[in-house]
Amino acid sequence: MDTPVSESADGREILESVVIRFAGDSGDGMQLAGTQFTQATAVAGNDLATFPDFPAEIRAPAGTTFGVSGFQIHFASHDVLTPGDAPDVLVAMNPAALKVNIADVPRGGLIIINTGAFNKANLKKAGYDRDPLEDDTLAPYRVLKIDISKLTTAAVKPFNLGSKAALRTKNLWTLGLLYWMFDRDRSPTVEWLRTKFAKKPDVAEANIAALNAGHIYGETAEMPQGVGTYKVPKAVLPPGTYRNVTGNEALAWGLAAGGRLAGLPVLFGSYPITPASSVLHALAKLKHFGVTTFQAEDEIAAVCSAVGASFGGSLGATSTSGPGMALKGEAIGLAIITELPLVIFDIQRAGPSTGMPTKTEQSDLFQAIWGRNGDAPLCVLAPATPGECFHYSIQAVRLATTYMTPVIVLSDGFIANGAAPWKVPDFDELPRFEVKFHQDTEGFHPYKRDPQTLARVWAKPGTPGLEHRIGGLEKHYDSGNISYDPDNHHKMTKVRAQKIQNIAQDLPEQTVDLGPDTGDLAVVSWGSTYGSVNQAVSRARAEGRKVSHIHVRQMWPLPRNLKALLSRFEKILVPELNNGQLVRVLRAEYLVPAEPLDKIAGQPFKVAEVLDGIRAHLDT
Amino acid sequence: MTPLDPPADKKLTRKDFVSDQEVRWCPGCGDYAILAAIQRALPDMGVTREKTVFISGIGCSSRFPYYMNTYGFHTIHGRAPALATGLKLANPELDVWIITGDGDGLSIGGNHLMHILRRNVDVQLMLFNNRIYGLTKGQYSPTSLLGQRSPSTPMGSLDSPINPTLFALGAGARFVARGIDTSTKTLGVVLSEARKHKGASFVEILQNCPVFNDGTWEGVTAKQVASDTQMWVEHGKPLLFGKDKNKGLRVLAGGRGVEVVTVGEGGVPESEVTVHDETNRPLAFLLAQLQVPQMPMAFGVLYRDPAPVSYGDAVAAQNAQAIEKNGEGDINALLRSGHTWTVK
Numbered sequence: 011m012d013t014p015v016s017e018s019a020d021g022r023e024i025l026e027s028v029v030i031r032f033a034g035d036s037g038d039g040m041q042l043a044g045t046q047f048t049q050a051t052a053v054a055g056n057d058l059a060t061f062p063d064f065p066a067e068i069r070a071p072a073g074t075t076f077g078v079s080g081f082q083i084h085f086a087s088h089d090v091l092t093p094g095d096a097p098d099v100l101v102a103m104n105p106a107a108l109k110v111n112i113a114d115v116p117r118g119g120l121i122i123i124n125t126g127a128f129n130k131a132n133l134k135k136a137g138y139d140r141d142p143l144e145d146d147t148l149a150p151y152r153v154l155k156i157d158i159s160k161l162t163t164a165a166v167k168p169f170n171l172g173s174k175a176a177l178r179t180k181n182l183w184t185l186g187l188l189y190w191m192f193d194r195d196r197s198p199t200v201e202w203l204r205t206k207f208a209k210k211p212d213v214a215e216a217n218i219a220a221l222n223a224g225h226i227y228g229e230t231a232e233m234p235q236g237v238g239t240y241k242v243p244k245a246v247l248p249p250g251t252y253r254n255v256t257g258n259e260a261l262a263w264g265l266a267a268g269g270r271l272a273g274l275p276v277l278f279g280s281y282p283i284t285p286a287s288s289v290l291h292a293l294a295k296l297k298h299f300g301v302t303t304f305q306a307e308d309e310i311a312a313v314c315s316a317v318g319a320s321f322g323g324s325l326g327a328t329s330t331s332g333p334g335m336a337l338k339g340e341a342i343g344l345a346i347i348t349e350l351p352l353v354i355f356d357i358q359r360a361g362p363s364t365g366m367p368t369k370t371e372q373s374d375l376f377q378a379i380w381g382r383n384g385d386a387p388l389c390v391l392a393p394a395t396p397g398e399c400f401h402y403s404i405q406a407v408r409l410a411t412t413y414m415t416p417v418i419v420l421s422d423g424f425i426a427n428g429a430a431p432w433k434v435p436d437f438d439e440l441p442r443f444e445v446k447f448h449q450d451t452e453g454f455h456p457y458k459r460d461p462q463t464l465a466r467v468w469a470k471p472g473t474p475g476l477e478h479r480i481g482g483l484e485k486h487y488d489s490g491n492i493s494y495d496p497d498n499h500h501k502m503t504k505v506r507a508q509k510i511q512n513i514a515q516d517l518p519e520q521t522v523d524l525g526p527d528t529g530d531l532a533v534v535s536w537g538s539t540y541g542s543v544n545q546a547v548s549r550a551r552a553e554g555r556k557v558s559h560i561h562v563r564q565m566w567p568l569p570r571n572l573k574a575l576l577s578r579f580e581k582i583l584v585p586e587l588n589n590g591q592l593v594r595v596l597r598a599e600y601l602v603p604a605e606p607l608d609k610i611a612g613q614p615f616k617v618a619e620v621l622d623g624i625r626a627h628l629d630t
Numbered sequence: 631m632t633p634l635d636p637p638a639d640k641k642l643t644r645k646d647f648v649s650d651q652e653v654r655w656c657p658g659c660g661d662y663a664i665l666a667a668i669q670r671a672l673p674d675m676g677v678t679r680e681k682t683v684f685i686s687g688i689g690c691s692s693r694f695p696y697y698m699n700t701y702g703f704h705t706i707h708g709r710a711p712a713l714a715t716g717l718k719l720a721n722p723e724l725d726v727w728i729i730t731g732d733g734d735g736l737s738i739g740g741n742h743l744m745h746i747l748r749r750n751v752d753v754q755l756m757l758f759n760n761r762i763y764g765l766t767k768g769q770y771s772p773t774s775l776l777g778q779r780s781p782s783t784p785m786g787s788l789d790s791p792i793n794p795t796l797f798a799l800g801a802g803a804r805f806v807a808r809g810i811d812t813s814t815k816t817l818g819v820v821l822s823e824a825r826k827h828k829g830a831s832f833v834e835i836l837q838n839c840p841v842f843n844d845g846t847w848e849g850v851t852a853k854q855v856a857s858d859t860q861m862w863v864e865h866g867k868p869l870l871f872g873k874d875k876n877k878g879l880r881v882l883a884g885g886r887g888v889e890v891v892t893v894g895e896g897g898v899p900e901s902e903v904t905v906h907d908e909t910n911r912p913l914a915f916l917l918a919q920l921q922v923p924q925m926p927m928a929f930g931v932l933y934r935d936p937a938p939v940s941y942g943d944a945v946a947a948q949n950a951q952a953i954e955k956n957g958e959g960d961i962n963a964l965l966r967s968g969h970t971w972t973v974k
Contacts, residue, residue: 053971253965263961275720304719306715310712311715318714318716320716321713472680473680474680476680478702479695479696479702480702491651492696
């Protein structure tokens with residue numbers, strides 16, 4: 011929490027920015043509390059970024075450290091690019107939540123503790139030999155100890171829910187307290203509860219009672235010294251309509267919008283996988299947008315159904331994460347050699363193999379660009395924020411249909427689940443790119459190409475006179491028939507590669523996100539690390555360092571001016587959440603002295619980590 | 631939806647379905663006969679070339695689409711059913727035929743075969759069963775007999791074979807039939823029936839591989855034994871076989887098995903022979919299991935019990951229902967659904 015700059019009219023301390031982390035057991039409803047706080051904060055006019063961090067277990071054993079679920083929100087009166095390095099406020103619903111998170115809280119930070127969960131059994135499960143409330147563990151912090159369990163149970167007693175169900179509303183009680191503390195309007199949450207539990211009005215009202223009780227507690231109880239009420243003034247944002255959006259929602263909506271702009275129905279074939287499943291869930295609700303969803307029997311069938319749909323004249327699309335990408339490789343190769351449009355969302359997670367499914371990572375870049383048998387080029391895009399996912403999803407549809415190629419959109423667990431305010435675009439202002447199917451029977455063969463783009467014609471089954479056969483065998487450039495001719499294979503391989511390279515001419519040049527286009531150091535990032543890297547470069551520049559930030563969104567083909575741009579910097583540092591992938595691509599493609607800055611922890615970069623990396627790299 | 635086009639100006643002939651590609655199977659391969667059978671049968675089914683699609687995976691049989699002058703997609707190993715499902719959802723008007731083999735369909739693609747059958751996607755599946763891997767030069771397949779010697783099983787295969795027709799029934803297929811490569815006339819009839827069926831139709835075709843597994847079906851298909859080893863079933867007719875139709879099949883009490891009975895002189899009256907009922911699923915299971923030499927093998931349409939709707943129709947109905955309920959989707963409204971706020 012920043013040092014208070016002043017006091018508001020109603021006696022609240024005014025702060026520029028705050029980071030809150032809700033932490034509790036998997037069953038404590040911390041994701042729900044975080045999401046509701048996010049909505050209330052957005053409506054209050056702050057800019058914000060969130061980071062939900064939860065275990066893979068659906069219901070991990072209660073009270074254990076590996077069952078701790080967290081939700082961090084950073085909100086401010088200025089631009090917010092990251093969910094924050096360290097929480098100013100930690101809500102710890104049980105001993106395990108305290109144990110796991112306390113090290114991240116800076117000295118003087120506020121810790122709100124539910125003492126009701128600090129019993130012998132829970133302390134033991136969290137690995138505490140002694141009760142941290144009794145010794146000096148909490149000495150460096152401001153601490154608010156409340157028996158939330160007991161107060162919640164009392165508050166919802168009139169609803170006769172039963173003790174377990176009553177206790178379950180303690181996340182709302184806690185939320186009520188924080189709403190009081192940060193001056194949030196309760197009514198959207200009340201409204202949301204009444205809608206969610208429309209069929210169980212008792213449960214809705216009990217939750218509302220808990221929310222109100224937490225708020226009233228704040229208003230009436232005497233607070234320890236150093237605990238007050240705060241106000242974060244509205245952020246100055248460009249005018250327009252805003253909403254919160256997660257990356258996966260934005261991808262789904264972008265695909266529906268892309269189908270509209272292309273004038274094509276969409277067939278979305280997918281197989282559930284963390285953290286991509288919510289794309290399928292979102293699209294399954296959009297049947298009235300010309301989207302057909304198909305939950306296939308496996309990852310391979312999912313992508314194959316999409317390829318089959320594209321052959322039939324629909325836009326075939328699929329979503330997955332790393333392990334599913336590995337399974338889809340052969341079918342993506344089929345779409346490459348048959349030159350059919352295909353949109354693939356890869357929501358990356360920590361690997362290899364099953365890895366850490368709920369944790370974020372950027373380690374599928376190689377797999378996306380090169381992970382197939384044979385020389386199998388395609389286009390790879392990487393949005394930087396949840397909001398950008400919408401536009402890159404549309405872009406993927408445009409490029410896939412214009413160039414008759416698979417396009418991979420690389421997102422990750424952080425973008426997929428994290429929310430940020432998004433200025434909603436006007437769909438009517440987006441350029442259309444209507445697909446025209448080939449109709450002319452004169453001299454037709456399926457591999458006739460557009461001389462400009464090199465894309466082959468798209469002839470839809472059902473069209474009389476254009477009957478043709480395609481498949482995974484190499485085809486002759488001039489006839490589309492099977493060919494084992496050595497020179498022809500060489501030529502076709504080059505043509506497929508050139509077609510993808512042509513896409514670079516169709517996309518904007520790489521720009522510098524922060525700083526001039528020349529200097530001592532270019533920090534080159536991609537994907538979800540945008541916020542932390544941008545902040546780190548900003549601070550390094552404030553220290554007087556000649557550093558610029560270049561954020562790549564077009565992973566393959568690389569932006570046409572990127573080589574020239576990088577050559578204007580003395581040094582190049584590439585921060586990535588992997589063991590060095592983009593850095594190797596840049597070195598291989600451009601022979602530039604790019605150096606890695608890696609973090610492979612299943613967690614996003616902290617600004618400080620990137621800043622330290624910049625300093626270290628410049629000072630060596 | 632099965633398209634029934636109005637008859638074109640002139641009736642199509644076999645030649646109209648022959649592509650300009652040179653057929654490249656080994657001389658004597660059973661695939662030639664199957665190709666001829668379908669090219670002959672299609673004109674009588676009243677189909678158009680442009681609405682017909684052949685989709686295959688990988689294997690000798692999977693070259694099939696290149697030889698058909700229709701739309702075609704030669705895909706990847708085992709995955710033809712998955713591609714066909716997407717194609718059929720994208721364009722329900724198309725008449726989709728899947729060509730697969732015992733390796734493609736039951737080994738690498740067994741999962742997809744199971745799911746397209748249980749979902750009841752409106753396609754025709756032709757599984758060429760030669761009980762061997764041909765294209766990779768003679769390894770044993772999932773339908774190879776126990777003890778089959780092959781380059782990968784020099785001392786004999788240890789795997790129990792799978793019965794494709796039984797597999798299809800088990801997976802929930804609602805049209806299951808069996809034919810023989812060289813019996814082109816009856817095969818044409820079976821394929822025509824398969825196409826009429828709304829939903830997934832499965833046809834196992836016994837096929838000879840003259841190079842790697844020559845004569846594997848000789849005990850069933852050889853002329854001199856055929857009348858005793860092949861029982862062609864017909865709905866509503868008694869299950870008879872033998873040169874003079876003097877043998878019959880009788881289901882034992884309680885359906886616990888079947889027995890072969892002599893019909894007529896010295897045997898039982900024809901009325902005691904079980905009458906074939908295509909809609910009787912337990913009977914279909916009994917028929918599918920019959921193996922020579924103990925029993926005749928059953929051919930023709932063993933099971934046919936169409937569901938009220940095919941998968942594609944059900945999907946289309948749900949899509950239509952969503953439009954009816956919500957109206958045509960409005961992207962701007964979608965983007966503004968839920969909590970929004972305005973910055974001035």
